[in-house]
Amino acid sequence: MGNGTTVLATEQINQVLNNIGDRKKSQGIIPKSLTLLSVLLIAAILAVILGNIFLGGIGVISWEFISQSPAHGLEEGGIFPAIFGTVALVFLMVIAVVPIGVLTAIYLHEYTRPDSMITRAIRISINNLAGVPSIVFGLFGLGFFISFVGGFLDSVFVIADDRPYWGQPAIIWASLTLALLTLPVVIVSTEEALRAIPRELREASYALGATKLQTILRIIIPQALPGILTGGILAVSRGAGEVAPILFTGAAYYLPYLPTQLNHQFMELGYHVYILATQAPDIDKTKPILYGTVLTLLVLTFLLNFTAIFIRSRMRSRRVAD
Amino acid sequence: MTDMTTPPSAPPRTSTHIKITAETVDFWYGDNHALRDVTLSMGKGKVTALIGPSGCGKSTFLRCLNRMNETIPGTRMTGTVRLDDRDIYNGFGDVSQLRTRVGMVFQKSNPFPKSIFDNVAYGLRVNGIKDRQIITHAVEDTLKKAFLWDEVKDKLSHSAYMLSGGQQQRLCIARALAVRPEVLLMDEPASALDPISTTKIEDLIAELKGSYTIIIVTHNMQQAGRVSDKTAFFYEGKMVEAGETTQIFTNPQEKRTEDYITGRFG
């Protein structure tokens, strides 16, 4: 009798254990297949989007397309001014955002106490800046840069009779607006790079009689350079192709000339896509050009990213090897 | 009785024999009272060893001697530290000038991510020396002094990270020597090294002794015995006992010192 119950108990235990094993197995399968499914879904969506753009756009791409100006109500010709404008815009943006972002990060990380009021205030501002919708940046650029700063410059330096010289939409204001939008990215990645520099390196420098400034210039910035470049890359990715911030601050529907002055307006690929898709006289006729423009914008963004990534990895490997 | 800076039998020292003195030094990391009323003098051209269990304040004390602790926010120090009878905390002037006179070698070797040459040249350059010839000459000179020249003379432009751990640490010593300090602070300079590299560092210390005043933190009693002239025993932030190394090791006056060096605790 006692023996029988023991056998029964053992069997029950075995059964329970087996069930656990089965449950564990099935528990493993469900999350695995779910995650795999979502990965496949994302990959499929990406493939459809990129494939569609590629197939629709590749036929249009030609030397003429990327080297000529639009013609005949945007139905013919190329998109060179938009390519030029995009590159110039991003270039100016990087020139503005990297120094300001890096200096801010250095100030925050090297010169203030992490718990001080001013550091906290700046940090909160940066976080909030990152959350502001890009159209708000556009409006801010219009109000602050064009009306306020531009208007002020015009009132101080009277250049051309009474036409505004600085107080109008221009590539400088558009790139500064974009720089504001991408500032948090540069600050955050620079700060991360600074935080990763070991104390020992700073102390080694101080111990040799280096001042704080010398230590920052000779040890800290070179060491943080890959991180700073990462910030630049992320800023370019974030900024290139953004339409809302440049809508009111400098992008033009069509221009017969290239922007060669800081106060010129400019054409831009993302904005051009918007124009082609919604504002062209005959949308069906501009469709191939639209595809080609989108493809160019994508390729350009990828190229900018890859160049920066290439430079960064070159720098990393040089540093390890030199 | 506890704060003896010299053993009773030692002859009275005039200050020309003393390079650095610390008087009634107290130190806080925030609320953590890490050094309590430490008074200690360190002889010119001599090796002084600081020993004691982990966390007793040896590194903290050492870093008071070149004001390195000032770089840590939230710390506070009272008391006086004198270098050649001059207070280094009051009216000394530029702290970077102090640090060229009081060099430092850290526990973990910390070469810069630069070439071997640039590592040694760094201290000269930040102190305003630009002449290439002078720098080249000084780098060679210093590497020879650190017995590293023969090992690295063909790869001066290579990254310092290509050296072995022991070589890196000797490079760090060379780097510190390049600015011609008068005092060398060494915080467990050999604790991360193999026995052969450790021997090389100890030989180097023996060689440098006389021309430099050396203060070395070590956990290794044999090492303290081999390299130092004077030993100070720290315990819980206090300097318990200091004296001639032979006296401390053979005839400690304090029970805690004896317990520590005989390995009963710590």
Ligand SMILES: Nc1ncnc2c1ncn2[C@@H]1O[C@H](COP(=O)(O)OP(=O)(O)OP(=O)(O)O)[C@@H](O)[C@H]1O
């Ligand atoms: N940067 C710091 N911030 C806060 N507290 C610290 C810091 N460095 C050391 N302390 C504290 O100060 C006390 C003394 O530390 P210290 O590093 O001087 O000891 P030590 O004798 O060198 O020990 P070890 O032999 O382990 O190196 C310890 O309680 C330690 O926790």
Ligand SMILES: [Mg+2]
């Ligand atoms: Mg220590």
